Amino acid sequence: MVKDSPLLTIVHVLALIALVIGASALSSGLWGGPPEKPSKSRQLVITEGMTAAQFGEANQLPDALLKEAFNLSSDAELDKKIAEFGAPREISSLIAGKLALAAEHAGKNWLKIRLKFASWLLFLSLVFIYLSRRKLTPSRRIWLLCSSVFLFGVVLGADPGPMGTIKDAIHLYGTEHVIFPPRMIALALFLALVVLANKYICGWGCQAGTLQELVYRINSTEKQEPRIGRHVKLPFVVTNTFRTLFFGTFVLVVFLRGTDIIAPLDPFKIYNPASLALSGGIFIAALLLLSMFVYRPWCHLFCPFGLVGWLLEKVSRAKITVDYQTCIACQKCAAACPSTVMGAILRRDKQTIPDCFACYTCRDVCPTGSIQFSKNKRALPPKDHFTKK
Numbered sequence: 001m002v003k004d005s006p007l008l009t010i011v012h013v014l015a016l017i018a019l020v021i022g023a024s025a026l027s028s029g030l031w032g033g034p035p036e037k038p039s040k041s042r043q044l045v046i047t048e049g050m051t052a053a054q055f056g057e058a059n060q061l062p063d064a065l066l067k068e069a070f071n072l073s074s075d076a077e078l079d080k081k082i083a084e085f086g087a088p089r090e091i092s093s094l095i096a097g098k099l100a101l102a103a104e105h106a107g108k109n110w111l112k113i114r115l116k117f118a119s120w121l122l123f124l125s126l127v128f129i130y131l132s133r134r135k136l137t138p139s140r141r142i143w144l145l146c147s148s149v150f151l152f153g154v155v156l157g158a159d160p161g162p163m164g165t166i167k168d169a170i171h172l173y174g175t176e177h178v179i180f181p182p183r184m185i186a187l188a189l190f191l192a193l194v195v196l197a198n199k200y201i202c203g204w205g206c207q208a209g210t211l212q213e214l215v216y217r218i219n220s221t222e223k224q225e226p227r228i229g230r231h232v233k234l235p236f237v238v239t240n241t242f243r244t245l246f247f248g249t250f251v252l253v254v255f256l257r258g259t260d261i262i263a264p265l266d267p268f269k270i271y272n273p274a275s276l277a278l279s280g281g282i283f284i285a286a287l288l289l290l291s292m293f294v295y296r297p298w299c300h301l302f303c304p305f306g307l308v309g310w311l312l313e314k315v316s317r318a319k320i321t322v323d324y325q326t327c328i329a330c331q332k333c334a335a336a337c338p339s340t341v342m343g344a345i346l347r348r349d350k351q352t353i354p355d356c357f358a359c360y361t362c363r364d365v366c367p368t369g370s371i372q373f374s375k376n377k378r379a380l381p382p383k384d385h386f387t388k389k
């Protein structure tokens, strides 16, 4: 645990960022996998009377791709006239989609992806058991977060991450009108995790989320007070409105212009420093420094998975619940919660409970053990519970 010295806190934060960037550059150099090459839209040569085989030759397309695109079962069928498969425009868009899917497939390190999902399953299960059984001391929290950052970010890389599954799926569909099935499976798994266990994947498994949280916790004392400056809890109505508008703008720009406005700002790229432009590097540095004072700014203000996950939290099987029979109304939980969630729960705010990142801070500070994650319906506090003392 870092001591309460402002200078030491800054040194720890800077050292962490430098270590993450340096080790990630090394790791992605060692086994980063093939560089992602987005398929470039190209003008296809299609002339009247051309066969499928001639079309393939003229455009340097492999037979396997042609057979898949035109649903052909044998090489002999490649002699069919290309006009049988549609108008030139339809054929161009069909082939562009197939090329985009092939580029997606070729740009992935499948060994790493399989390892990452297996590691998520193991790590999150162990952390879940650990958190359910005992209180988390601040120093153990720091070690758990460090483990997550280094395992899922530095070692296993920027891709995949919960956010990319949504962002990249929308971008691919908006530009090429195709869906990459492995990405949809990953997205379904992440969303299923939210339904099962709240934003547990964000809280403990997302490489960008845990890095922001680690920086925030380094700037927190054992009593959850800031070592430097102030911890600012931005009003949820502001952050969520901004996040929703940002998401809407992202979708609009993808469909109208084919541009991914998140890519240049993507904080996951810190784990693949070679892919970062200067502006992206400056943005991420600012985001991480802001994380010292604001809890998970990317998650609350920008992340598409953050938004979708927040909506799904409403039907999650494990949510923060308070037993008001034993609660002594001290409100230590709301004060310690790094976000505005616990305050909203205690305020009887039914509709707009902000994102809860399953950090367990509220449970750990409760002197009467009245807080737990449970599948039970969240009860409202009795009306005069916090005023009757």
Ligand code: SF4
Pocket: 161, 162, 163, 201, 202, 203, 206, 207, 208, 209, 210, 296, 298, 299, 300, 303, 304, 305, 306, 307
């Ligand atoms: S909300 Fe935060 S933790 Fe969750 S996917 Fe987005 S960046 Fe990761």
Ligand code: SF4
Pocket: 320, 336, 337, 338, 339, 341, 342, 355, 356, 357, 358, 359, 360, 361, 362, 363
């Ligand atoms: S302190 Fe409690 S309510 Fe607040 S984010 Fe953490 S787990 Fe959720």
